[in-house]
Amino acid sequence: xxxxxxxxxxxxxxxxxxxxxxxxxxxxxxxxxxxxxxxxxxxxxxxxxxxxxxxxxxxxxxxxxxxxxxxxxxxxxxxxxxxxxxxxxxxxxxxxxxxxxxxxxxxxxxxxxxxxxxxxxxxxxxxxxxxxxxxxxxxxxxxxxxxxxxxxxxxxxxxxxxxxxxxxxxxxxxxxxxxxxxxxxxxxxxxxxxxxxxxxxxxxxxxxxxxxxxxxxxxxxxxxxxxxxxxxxxxxxxxxxxxxxxxxxxxxxx
Numbered sequence: 006x007x008x009x010x011x012x013x014x015x016x017x018x019x020x021x022x023x024x025x026x027x028x029x030x031x032x033x034x035x036x037x038x039x040x041x042x043x044x045x046x047x048x049x050x051x052x053x054x055x056x057x058x059x060x061x062x063x064x065x066x067x068x069x070x071x072x073x074x075x076x077x078x079x080x081x082x083x084x085x086x087x088x089x090x091x092x093x094x095x096x097x098x099x100x101x102x103x104x105x106x107x108x109x110x111x112x113x114x115x116x117x118x119x120x121x122x123x124x125x126x127x128x129x130x131x132x133x134x135x136x137x138x139x140x141x142x143x144x145x146x147x148x149x150x151x152x153x154x155x156x157x158x159x160x161x162x163x164x165x166x167x168x169x170x171x172x173x174x175x176x177x178x179x180x181x182x183x184x185x186x187x188x189x190x191x192x193x194x195x196x197x198x199x200x201x202x203x204x205x206x207x208x209x210x211x212x213x214x215x216x217x218x219x220x221x222x223x224x225x226x227x228x229x230x231x232x233x234x235x236x237x238x239x240x241x242x243x244x245x246x247x248x249x250x251x252x253x254x255x256x257x258x259x
Contacts, residue, residue: 041127
């Protein structure tokens with residue numbers, strides 16, 4: 006019996022492959038990141054253009070609210086500019102909740118939230134895309150509200166400083182509101198939970214916005230109302246940074 010040494014020739018097989026866990030490619034630098042943010046925002050804008058549910062409800066509510074406030078205060082207030090700043094910011098806060106409820110609520114209702122979270126994009130890109138889309142809705146609503154306030158209260162809000170304050174306040178409102186909308190998206194009572202959680206956090210925005218608008222309508226100098234701008238800017242910076250850092254944790258178990 007002849008003993009033969011075992012062959013060291015490799016067995017015939019297909020190409021060698023390394024069994025590595027699959028990973029989503031989310032790198033690509035800032036340009037790729039901004040393209041993903043733009044894609045998320047464009048998706049929401051196209052969905053709203055087809056459905057016409059979110060923006061139309063916000064505009065209808067805000068216009069009706071301004072008219073009701075105008076009829077109520079016209080009987081008791083000597084000067085309309087005393088209440089116009091408060092009316093403006095109250096209407097924006099409550100009308101904005103209607104839109105924020107649909108930021109992730111629409112994804113849940115359509116059953117597309119899981120697909121969105123599985124998309125090969127950073128979770129923070131989803132957040133910023135939603136913020137941009139909601140900012141567009143809020144600014145479109147404000148384009149209707151400000152002229153209505155002029156007609157009902159005879160108060161001209163078309164001041165560069167007031168419009169700049171509205172922009173800063175809206176950015177802070179939407180950035181925080183989108184974060185809270187993500188937190189409440191999977192709860193049954195999200196329409197109730199969102200305003201309960203959100204509105205107390207909006208107190209600095211409301212106080213600064215009303216103070217800024219009132220001071221400008223009273224003809225004050227920038228040195229007197231500049232602190233309200235500072236509050237709005239610091240609020241925006243702090244909460245956008247916090248949202249960017251913790252947004253991934255919201256969907257960690259999703």
